[in-house]
Amino acid sequence: MFLLALIWVLIGVAIGWRIGSHRSTSQALARARQQMCQEIRYWQEAAERSKARADQLTQENEAWTAGYRQGREDVISIVPHIAAQQRALPRDRGTDSTEMNDCA
16 A cells, blocks of 8 residues: 555656646746747847948948049049140249249
C-alpha cells in the first residue's frame, strides 16, 4: 500500500513538473516572440528613416549638381565678355607686368 502511494506521488510529481516546465517554456517563448516583434518593428522604422534620409540626400545632391552646372555655364558664358572688355581697354605700355604681380 505504501509502495503504491509512493508510485502515485512520484507520478503526480512527474506530471506536475512536466506541466510546469511546459508552461514556463511557453511563457519564455512568448516573451522571446514579443521581444523579436519589438526588434523587428525597431529595425523596420530605422530602415524607413534611413530611406527617407537617403531620398533627401539624393534630392540635395541633384539640386547641388544643377546649381553647379548652372554656375559653370554662367562662368563659361561670361568669359568672352571679360576677354572683350580687356581687349577694349587702352593698354599702358609703361606698366610692367611685374608691378601688377606685386599688387597681388
